[in-house]
Amino acid sequence: MTGADIMKDIRREYERDRAAAESRRGERQAEIYAEIPRVAEIDAEISRIGIAMTRRAISGGGSGGDGGIGNLTREREGLLAASRFPADYLTNVHKCPKCHDTGRAGAEECDCLKARVIDAYCGYSGLMSDVFARENFDTFDITLYSASKDPKFGVSPRQSVKAAYALCVKFCADFGEVYKNLLFYGSAGLGKTFMLNCVAGELLRKGRSVVYQTAGALFKRVEELRFGARENAGAARLMELVMECDLLIIDDLGAEFATSVTIAELFNIINTRLLSRRPVCISTNLTPDELKAQYSERIVSRLHGDYVKVAFFGEDIRLGKRYGRV
Ligand SMILES: [Zn+2]
Structure with a gap:
């Protein structure tokens, strides 16, 4: 469509x-x-x-x-x-x-239109989407994460995710007052998207506009816009929302097919939102080093400098089951 x-x-x-x-x-x-x-x-x-x-x-x-x-x-x-x-x-x-x-x-677009456009593009909404009923701060279960210490990180996955959980709760509580960006990284199946949904649902309930896109879907829109921007008012509208919404979520960065165009656009999005102090949450299965290899140095330096990095780790089989990846 x-x-x-x-x-x-x-x-x-x-x-x-x-x-x-x-x-x-x-x-x-x-x-x-x-x-x-x-x-x-x-x-x-x-x-x-x-x-x-x-x-x-x-x-x-x-x-x-x-x-x-x-x-x-x-x-x-x-x-x-x-x-x-x-x-x-x-x-x-x-x-x-x-x-x-x-x-x-009047001469303005009504908020309800904005909400419908967001729904249509992002599959996210404060009204619909039963995902928030399933995946929220109340249903996030830290006991699914192993309590034994990870030798590489020096803490247990459970301790680490507990801290991540607290950080995200605070991120939502302070939203609009404290400016912060989050970068979730770690292997697939460890609850990064679940945590993003917790944040999105919480902020939507507070009446914030949240745009959720997988990196793949976002860059598809970017390409759409590039080839036929004038006929494609909808894609242009989405890019406006991406720049202007209260919180932008980019899920699964690194899984998409990156081109020089999408890399330039990713930089543009991240940089524009940094300059206007609008928060972004990004999740990626790539390590910081892999990110560096896949994206330009200037993107990675911004992710390092201006994002709070949150590691997800652990090998718990129950987690895999819970997140449907095993
Ligand atoms: Zn209206």
Whole structure:
């Protein structure tokens, strides 16, 4: 699915939402009419007067006051205020009260549109995605990690992951106040993506915008943009989000096929977000040395200088089972 298709789908979704809002309004009106028939009479009367006034105005006649509309409106308001219906029963019918399901709030894009674009591209959302129900700080189980000391690291995997867990909880708690980037590294199957999901879910719940991309998917978009940027408004939009969202997550860096173009773009993303002090979390199965071999020196020097490095290690078979990699 291309970016343009995604935007088309989103527009269609908004059309459906507006139609649903209209029919909801109709149902509620029928409900009110059934319970307070006088309101139906008033509405019919107001519309009759309105039509007559328009006719007179077109044929050049005088306006002759409001024809009683003011009184009728007041009577209607009084009836509804005394009823069980909330004051905004007929107007509060949209999914998004801010933009009335148009995606635009004045000249700006509504937040709900931003959220839908993020959903469509990143498969992440504060509303959907049962992944956060399964993978969150409450379900992260450090006892799956071995408690015996790793000779290379001098601590046990459990001790290490406990510290990583605490670091990530703090990262979320301080988010927006303390600027920090995280780099998770270590072999596959040790819970790096799980931990990223914990962070993403926590921040989404706090109303932050989070864009999640595997490095492979991200660089595919970059290529898409390069070959046909103008026709591809959706991919361009994604790149804006990648630059501007509150937290960018790049999962599985190093698994993708890196080209000079994607390497340049990765540098651009990392550097732009550094300059604007917008946090990034990256996970990679590569060691710091392997990263250096695969990417340019200037990328790696930024990852070293400005990222808190978090090692994931251990060989626990239960971990492999848990993360579905064995
Ligand atoms: Zn909206």
